[in-house]
Amino acid sequence: MVTQTQSIVQKVKELAVLPQVVHQIIHLTSNPNANVRDLERLISIDQGMSTRVLNTVNSAYYGFSRKIASVKDAVVLLGFKAVRNLAMTVSVFDMFVGKTDRQNLRRGKWWRHSIDTALCARLIASQVDGVSADEAYTAGLLHDIGKPLLDRYGGTPYEQVEEWMQQGMPELEAERRVFGCDHTEVGRAVSLHWGFPEKLVEAIGEHHADSPGAWNDTGLIGVVILANHIAHILRQPDTPDDWWFYLPNWLTETLHLNPQRLQSLYLGCEAEIQSSPMAALGR
Amino acid sequence: MTTTLNDLRTDALREIGNIGLGGAVTALSDLTGVLFTLEAPQVMQIDTSTLPQLCCVSPESLVVGTVSRVNGDWPGEGAFLFPWQSACVLWQILVQMQPSGLEELNELYQSVINEVSNIMLGNYLQAISQMTGFTLHMEPPAFAADMAMAVLSSILVEALYGQRELLAIETAFKTPEHEFKGYFLYLPETGNLEKLFGVLGI
Amino acid sequence: MATVKLAGMGEIVWACGAGVLGCIGLGSCVGTLLFDPRTQMAALAHVMLPEAHDQDALTTPGKYATTALPALLRVMDLSPALASRLKAILIGGGELFQNRSQTLRIGERNVEKVHQLLRELRIDVVFEHTRGSFGRSFEFDVATGFIKVRAVGASTVEKDLAAVLGIQRRAA
Numbered sequence: 001m002v003t004q005t006q007s008i009v010q011k012v013k014e015l016a017v018l019p020q021v022v023h024q025i026i027h028l029t030s031n032p033n034a035n036v037r038d039l040e041r042l043i044s045i046d047q048g049m050s051t052r053v054l055n056t057v058n059s060a061y062y063g064f065s066r067k068i069a070s071v072k073d074a075v076v077l078l079g080f081k082a083v084r085n086l087a088m089t090v091s092v093f094d095m096f097v098g099k100t101d102r103q104n105l106r107r108g109k110w111w112r113h114s115i116d117t118a119l120c121a122r123l124i125a126s127q128v129d130g131v132s133a134d135e136a137y138t139a140g141l142l143h144d145i146g147k148p149l150l151d152r153y154g155g156t157p158y159e160q161v162e163e164w165m166q167q168g169m170p171e172l173e174a175e176r177r178v179f180g181c182d183h184t185e186v187g188r189a190v191s192l193h194w195g196f197p198e199k200l201v202e203a204i205g206e207h208h209a210d211s212p213g214a215w216n217d218t219g220l221i222g223v224v225i226l227a228n229h230i231a232h233i234l235r236q237p238d239t240p241d242d243w244w245f246y247l248p249n250w251l252t253e254t255l256h257l258n259p260q261r262l263q264s265l266y267l268g269c270e271a272e273i274q275s276s277p278m279a280a281l282g283r
Numbered sequence: 284m285t286t287t288l289n290d291l292r293t294d295a296l297r298e299i300g301n302i303g304l305g306g307a308v309t310a311l312s313d314l315t316g317v318l319f320t321l322e323a324p325q326v327m328q329i330d331t332s333t334l335p336q337l338c339c340v341s342p343e344s345l346v347v348g349t350v351s352r353v354n355g356d357w358p359g360e361g362a363f364l365f366p367w368q369s370a371c372v373l374w375q376i377l378v379q380m381q382p383s384g385l386e387e388l389n390e391l392y393q394s395v396i397n398e399v400s401n402i403m404l405g406n407y408l409q410a411i412s413q414m415t416g417f418t419l420h421m422e423p424p425a426f427a428a429d430m431a432m433a434v435l436s437s438i439l440v441e442a443l444y445g446q447r448e449l450l451a452i453e454t455a456f457k458t459p460e461h462e463f464k465g466y467f468l469y470l471p472e473t474g475n476l477e478k479l480f481g482v483l484g485i
Numbered sequence: 486m487a488t489v490k491l492a493g494m495g496e497i498v499w500a501c502g503a504g505v506l507g508c509i510g511l512g513s514c515v516g517t518l519l520f521d522p523r524t525q526m527a528a529l530a531h532v533m534l535p536e537a538h539d540q541d542a543l544t545t546p547g548k549y550a551t552t553a554l555p556a557l558l559r560v561m562d563l564s565p566a567l568a569s570r571l572k573a574i575l576i577g578g579g580e581l582f583q584n585r586s587q588t589l590r591i592g593e594r595n596v597e598k599v600h601q602l603l604r605e606l607r608i609d610v611v612f613e614h615t616r617g618s619f620g621r622s623f624e625f626d627v628a629t630g631f632i633k634v635r636a637v638g639a640s641t642v643e644k645d646l647a648a649v650l651g652i653q654r655r656a657a
Contacts, residue, residue: 036526036560037501066544076497076546079559342509343622345637350582385638425582430637432510433620436494437581440513440533441589447538 004180009189011153018194019095021049025088029134030197036080043071043087052090053083059277085137089115089278092141096148106158107148113231114141119276120234120269121227127265128255131219139203139224140231142191146183146204149190154179172208184208212250222254230269239266288450291485292476293326299411299479300324300452304467306410307403308456314402315376322455329439329449337453338364338466342432345385346370349400349424350438353408356417357479359471360442361404363424364434365396365464372463373399385428393426400424403467415482442470449473489624492516492531495548499528499560500627507624511577513592515550515615517599518574518625519557519608522651527627528557534591535598550598554606569607572650575599576623576634578615592616611649614642629654 024042043050050071057074058067068074074083096111098104121140125131151158156178164174175182188205196204199217203224206215215221229247233239244252244262252258257265288296301324308319327337340346347370350362365373371381377395382388401424408419427434443449452469471479489505490498494514500506506529508516518529530553537549546556558568578596596615603610614621614634623634630647647654 036499036562064544068544075560076556077544080562343635343637350585352585425585427581427583428637429512429581429620430510430622432622433512433579434510434581435512436510436514436533437512437579437592437620440494440591444534444589444591445538 005185005189008150008154008179008181008186009193011155012149012186012190013193015153016095016149016190019091021091022088022095023194025084025091026138026196026200028084029088029138030199036075039075039080039084039087040071043083049087049090053086056086056090056277062277081134085134086278088138089118089141092145095145098148098151102159103151106162107151110144110147113235114144115278116231116234116273117141117143117224117227119272119278120230121223123268123272124223124227124230124255124265125220127268128219128223128257131217131223135199135220136223136227139200139220140227142187142200143204143207143224143228144183144187145190146185146187149186150175150179150181150183210248212254218254222251225251226255226257226265227269230266231273234266234270234273288326288328292480295480295483295485296326296450296452297324299414300326300454300469302414303407303410303469304403304454304456306406307467310402310406311399311456314399315373317376317458317460319456319458322457324452324454327451327453329451337451337468338431338435339455339464340364340366340431340466343430345428346431346434347396347426347428348434348438349397349426350441351400351404351424352422353404353419354422355419356475357411357415357419357471358475359469360438361400361407361421362438362468362470363396363400363403364431364466364468366431367428369463369465370396370428372461376461388428397424397426407467407469415479417479417482438468439470446473450476490529492529492547494531495533495545497528497530497547497553497556497560499526501526503628505624505626507622508576509622510620511622512579512581512620513577513595515578515592515595515599516574516576516623517550517553517557518576519561520572520574520611520627520650521561521563521570522572523570524561525627525652526561527625528560529625530554530557532595532599535594550595550602554599554602558606565606571606571608572611573603573608574625574632574646575610575613575615576621579617579619579621581618581620583618612644612646628652 021042028038054068096107098107118137118140121136122133125133125136160178161174164177165171172182184205184207188201191201191204199220202215203220206221207224207228212218233243304321308321312319345367346364348362348364350360353359353361374381374392374395382392404421408421412419450471450473454467455464457464489507490500492498492508498506502525506527508531515532516529517532518527520527530547532550532553533548535550537552546552578592580592612632619636621634621636625632630645630650630652632644632646634642
């Protein structure tokens with residue numbers, strides 16, 4: 001029997017094209033021997049992308065007193081890693097863009113949340129042991145990739161999910177009711193199909209996990225779950241004092257977090273989102 | 284840039300270059316008995332990327348150069364640059380001989396170039412001082428013979444020291460009688476430009 | 486011969502595995518080249534002055550020794566903690582105008598500053614052609630580890646640095 005997930009994934013496999021650049025940058029991130037030459041070659045393949053990378057670098061956020069005219073200059077000023085993350089962010093954005101205004105509004109919100117989560121994940125990873133900040137950034141950026149795919153290829157308008165949620169149904173359950181599968185399942189299947197590194201597939205597929213599984217990189221999954229959580233509450237009008245109360249125990253244990261550290265991570269994430277030029281991307 | 288350069292001010296700097304170097308070239312003509320003419324001065328705001336456009340000499344060719352510190356109301360550095368062949372023309376005219384290469388470049392040859400620089404820069408400063416009432420003193424020139432880019436960059440880096448940007452007033456001079464081209468550069472401290480413009484009423 | 490990437494004043498260039506890096510007409514400036522034996526990547530800054538005086542350094546980090554070295558590490562994607570695996574090559578820093586009445590000794594100070602910063606990063610200098618009273622041009626072949634330094638009025642210096650840089654040449 002062909003399950004709903006399989007049929008949606010089949011459709012996605014046929015129709016959704018992962019930008020070549022995203023694919024290669026993801027592999028660049030996980031390759032310790034990758035270097036500037038690889039990045040330059042990558043970016044030069046896609047003229048539109050280097051233009052967009054430079055537009056972002058030249059945005060008021062970075063505050064350089066002269067115009068940065070080449071990817072080479074951007075690398076000198078920001079460093080290899082920053083430009084690589086920027087390139088990936090810019091190209092992942094395309095996967096979120098919708099055709100209608102209504103789609104755009106919804107996907108714009110998802111996109112903002114993806115960037116927020118990526119920034120939070122990078123900050124959290126930099127402060128816990130054993131998780132790569134760059135991998136965390138990538139995982140944060142892509143964790144909800146299943147959503148725009150469901151929206152685009154699911155065969156039913158995503159509005160129906162939103163309607164169920166307004167009646168109090170949890171998100172994943174609503175998605176399963178409407179599409180027969182949820183965005184973590186689609187995300188996992190598609191990222192597997194696209195040949196993402198195993199850790200990244202796990203992080204995308206498990207970012208709503210309640211209990212720990214036999215994972216390769218529990219730390220990375222923990223970081224993405226925490227980042228996702230913080231990114232959501234940071235966009236809410238008021239934050240309850242005990243916001244971490246609903247975090248699963250295994251997560252706080254894996255990352256060795258107590259309420260004090262959680263609070264300081266929260267404040268760090270808040271500052272990160274406010275100050276990052278990435279946060280303005282694609283708006 | 285601390286001082287904004289509008290067209291009027293650029294013109295004024297160009298005119299100062301003209302008047303100043305007019306006097307200097309007359310002095311050189313008196314010294315050599317050869318008539319020298321000026322090309323129109325160029326005023327350039329230099330960031331490092333425009334450097335190769337200064338003085339039309341190939342970057343690794345051999346040049347002879349001098350640089351003198353100028354103190355007083357319009358401080359800066361005054362520098363002369365002669366492609367090797369042009370320096371040879373000066374030596375031939377002034378001491379009736381020339382070195383066959385760098386290894387023969389003795390103190391006599393150096394002092395000839397230093398003296399030429401001394402007289403020309405002295406007259407340049409005098410012309411400016413007459414026009415503006417500024418007091419200007421120059422220190423004795425320092426000499427170098429080396430690849431063009433190395434000489435030029437050493438002059439500029441020193442002038443750039445402690446400044447954000449560099450302004451260069453470049454004037455080329457030549458003579459129809461010989462295969463000769465010389466370059467003069469004045470690199471004023473940009474912080475002092477307002478004083479000059481003030482005196483000139485612009 | 487591979488294409489030569491020249492670093493103009495204050496500029497930073499790089500090459501990985503293949504290519505030639507160099508500077509033309511270094512006077513008091515110091516060509517500061519770092520080589521990573523692990524990735525076979527080289528990056529070169531044409532350093533003009535020892536220290537930054539203003540915010541200018543933000544957009545042209547290659548100009549000043551104090552900002553050029555961090556920029557080279559950024560380009561090579563290395564944290565200062567890992568920098569000790571790099572090898573350094575220094576060219577330039579001459580004083581062309583010897584008889585100046587009052588000199589800033591920029592060439593000498595550039596060389597000193599770069600040395601000090603390299604010491605702090607625990608980076609070894611494997612080849613150096615600095616100071617003196619003359620200008621230099623140089624080219625470094627990233628694939629072979631061959632360096633060639635030219636000066637006016639002096640013979641060209643050529644040296645094979647493959648062994649000290651950990652370059653394994655592929656058999657022809």
